[in-house]
Amino acid sequence: MIESSTPPLAALDGYRNVTDLLVARAAAAPDHVAFEVHDPDAGSWRPITTREFSNEVRALAKGFMARGIRAGDPIAIMAPTRYEWAVADLASWFAGAVVVPIYETSSASQVNAIVADAGVRLAIGGTAEHAALLQKALAQTTGDTLGAWTMDIATPSALIDLVSAGVDVTDEALEARRTSASQDDPATIVYTSGTTGAPKGVVLTHRNFLGQVLNIAAAYREIVNEDGNTVIFLPLAHVLARGLQLICLASGMRIAHLSDPSTVVATLDTLRPTFLVVVPRVLQKIQAAAAAKAADKGLSGVWAQARSTAIAWGRRAERMDAGRRVSKKLGLNLRHRLFDALFFGRLRTVMGGRVGYILSGGAALDAELSLFFRGIGVPVIEGYGLTETTAPLTGNLPGNISSGSVGTPLPGLTVRISDEGEVLARGVGVFAGYRNAAHDEDAFVDGFFRTGDLGRLDEQGRLILEGRLKDVIVTSNGKTIVPTRWESAVEASPLVSHAVMVGEGKPYLSALLVLDPEETRAWATAEGIIIAQSAPSDIRAVTDPTLRAHLQKTIDAANALVARSEQVRRFSVVFADLEDRALVTPTMKLKRSVVLDRAAVTVEDLYL
Structure with missing residues (x-):
């Protein structure tokens, strides 16, 4: 199969732009709790109804208008994930503006480039420091700018000051501005994180958002509804988190925001979400933490059996979903009941006790990891998409999950699927082009967007990803290698944050294993060894023999999964600064070209 389509489930008639989603929800359920906002002074979570949220959005939108924002003006938002991000996002659209999200971790040069390229007129920072960066960037432009403002109340130029400035703007003037944008007008300009090159400004329209929100909400009604709640801790500068927020808002699903992902697990017991969106690394760490606790109690062997049982249970569940006959093995049922009491029930409690489904995206999810979570009673729905497709392009569905596919x-x-194996996309969520038309030259073919990813479609039209087109390695022997499967297998190790296969033009394949500092520290402590965790800019190898011996087992297991020509002969273990945005994107993807440049000496040592 070379092409697969799914007809739309929702019509866009009756919607002029994205703001209609909030207007419709506020009219249908004004008193329904839309958000839970953390009150640090009280140490509790305060409910915000749809009416209250709508009122805050309208008040801030009037402030934008009073300050001088015109229809079509770009407004930048640079802040951690928090409730005020949602208010500013919707308020910008109510004022007829175009939203330009900027990751809170962006460098000054990145902020300057985005502000200048997008033609930002007004900017909003999460903190005074963010606002200062934005103000400096605005000052370097030649446009008629309106200043930078902050979400923090106890600072000068706070958003509350904008709200006060807008009290004289009439409801009629706001309504005229709110409805000024049509479905085909730009809603946002999102700059890609640049894993394979310079960031590009992706122009997404109101039609893109409406099409995705309404259709995905219809497809996942079992999960996203007004009886559920979720916690958003992914960056709201990323289109996936913003899309999820709009879907939940339009469907009545309660939202809580967390700016620090490290606090998520501790908060789940309080918020008790029914649905979570995560990256695979989060699932790996949950599983690794359970394994570590079992090891502390001398139960590693028992845990290994429990893990195998969960995977077998998950595999059987998927076969039943597919309508295939399965044997009802008494032994598997008994083992699952035993391990549910020992481990699986506790893992569900760690996640709040109410999570019905987890959505995983942003990177490849190991099939066995997906089966494991299905086996403990928390199915993982893997999806796939890009900024250019307004987040999700494909996705597994409840009752029809196939681990290993997206x-x-x-x-x-x-x-x-093109003749070269590249994944091509077309449809309601796919953008029309980049802000810079020069970037469109190689971006489309026959009306389809070129994703740059390699993949294939199975008999049911499900997409199986097989790597990045630009990441393909051609050895000196003429062998073409797609490293994704091997790298994903190695990254399943808790100690490995990123695996990078190398070997372009070389006689054999090697690899760099970038360590996870936190997991490596815990492992070293348990082993009674000390590993220096410096992170030099040129990335040099860690030579501890105990660590290398431990990771050799991971290398051997990954090699067993691939053909002989795809196996790695030598590897180096390295530390790197995973907070360095020149090296790692805000969505925690490694910039391969930067890694290879900084680790040039280490890579050359692998071929001596």
Whole structure:
């Protein structure tokens, strides 16, 4: 199969732009709790109804208008994930503006480049420091700018000052501005994180957002509804988190925000979400933490059996979903009941006790990890998408999950596989082009967007990803290698944050294993050894023999999964600064070209 499509489930008639989603929800359920906002002074979570949220959005939108924002003006938002981000986002659209999100971890040069390229007129920072960066960037432009403001109340130029400035703007003037944008007008300009090159400004329209929100909400009604709640801790500067927020808002699903991902697990017991969106690394760490606790109690062997049982249970559940006959093995049932009491129930409690589904995206999810969580009673729905597709392009569905695939095209979308194996996309969520038209030259073919990813479609039209087109390695022997499967297998180790296969033009394959500092520190403590965790800019090898021997087992297991020509002969273990945004994107993807440049000496040592 070379093409797979799913017809739309929702019509866009009756919606002029994204703001209609909030208007419709506020009219239908004004007193329904839309958000939970943390009150640090009280140490509790305060409910915010849809009416209250709508009122805050309208008040800030009037402030934007009073300050001088015109229809179509770009407003930048640079802040951690928090409730005020949602208010500013919707308020910008109510004022007829175009939102330009900037990751809170962006460097001054990145902020300057985005502000200048997008033509930002007004900017909002989460803190005074963010606002200062934005103000400096605005000062370097030649446009008529309106200053930078902050979400923190106890600072000068706070958003509350904008709200006060807008009290004289009439409801009629706001309504005229709110409805000024049509479906085909730009809603946001999102700058890609640049894993394979310079960031590009992706222009997404109101139609893109409406199409995705309404169709995905219809497809996942079992999960996203007004009886559920979620915690958003992914960066709201990323289109996935913003899309999720709009879907929840339009569907009545309660939202809580967390700016620090490290506090998520501790908060789940309080918020008790029914649904979570995570990256695979979060799931790996949950599983690794359970294994470590079992080891502390001398139960490593028992845990290994429990893990195998969960995977077998998950595999059986998927076969049943597919309508295939399965044997009802008494032994598996008994083992699952035993391990549910020992381990699985406790893991569900760690996640709050109410999580019905987890959505995983942003990177490849190991099939066995997916089966494991299915086996403990928390199915993982893996999806796939890009900024250019307004987040999800494909996704598994409740009752039709296939581990190892990223599912079928979502409603209103089409996936095609080119003769070269590249994944191509067309449909309601796919953007029309970049802000810089020069970037469009190689971006489309026959009306389809070129994702740059390699993949194939199975008999049911499900997409199986097989790597990045630009990451393909050609050895000196002429062998073409796609490193994704091997790298994903190695990254399943808790100690390995990133695996990078190398070997372009070389006689054999090697690899760099970038360590996870936190996990490595815990492992070293348990082993009674000390590993220096410096992170030099040129990335040099860690030579501890005990660590290398431990990771050799991971290398051997990954090699067993691939053909002989795809196996890695030598590897180096390295530390790197995973907070360095020149090296790692805000969505925690490694910039391969930067790694290879900084680790040039280490890589050359692998071929001596």
